[in-house]
Amino acid sequence: MALTFDPFREMDRMAARLLTSGGTQRSASWMPMDLYRSGDHYVVNVDLPGVDPGSIELDVDANTLTIQAERTIGAADGAQWLAQERPAGRYIRQLGLGADVDLERIQANYEHGVLMLTIPIAERAKPRRITVEQRGRQTSIDAGSGSEAGATAGAVAEGA
Numbered sequence: 056m057a058l059t060f061d062p063f064r065e066m067d068r069m070a071a072r073l074l075t076s077g078g079t080q081r082s083a084s085w086m087p088m089d090l091y092r093s094g095d096h097y098v099v100n101v102d103l104p105g106v107d108p109g110s111i112e113l114d115v116d117a118n119t120l121t122i123q124a125e126r127t128i129g130a131a132d133g134a135q136w137l138a139q140e141r142p143a144g145r146y147i148r149q150l151g152l153g154a155d156v157d158l159e160r161i162q163a164n165y166e167h168g169v170l171m172l173t174i175p176i177a178e179r180a181k182p183r184r185i186t187v188e189q190r191g192r193q194t195s196i197d198a199g200s201g202s203e204a205g206a207t208a209g210a211v212a213e214g215a
Contacts, residue, residue, distance in 0.1 A: 086148045095181060097174040104168035115158050120150045155180030
């Protein structure tokens with residue numbers, strides 16, 4: 056027989072609600088996100104439905120990006136709640152950024168309840184070509200993948 060009611064799980068949920076109510080900050084579970092790389096930048100999409108764009112705060116400190124937002128429930132004064140299932144309050148999420156991103160050029164856009172962050176990859180982290188000279192001839196080696204552009208370049212790289 057399957058038990059559909061787990062009293063311990065319900066106690067955990069109730070304790071979590073009590074500890075996070077009253078205007079305190081809530082966990083990232085309400086801020087689901089997608090993260091992917093597209094070319095020479097990363098894209099982060101964070102779902103923030105019903106959030107006032109003026110309440111969104113983005114801070115970068117020592118390669119940690121902090122996203123804060125607040126969602127309020129608009130009910131008339133004196134309203135009698137029959138159900139209140141949508142989360143409200145102040146939420147926070149932190150993302151650790153690698154050292155190879157350009158923190159000065161991060162862009163943010165909020166549209167249709169989704170916060171989209173574009174985080175460019177720093178120039179120093181992008182693959183580049185290095186010119187190798189050998190007795191008056193020049194060849195190139197792709198530093199990003201290590202592939203050789205000419206047989207003489209490989210001989211110079213191995214002999215160096």
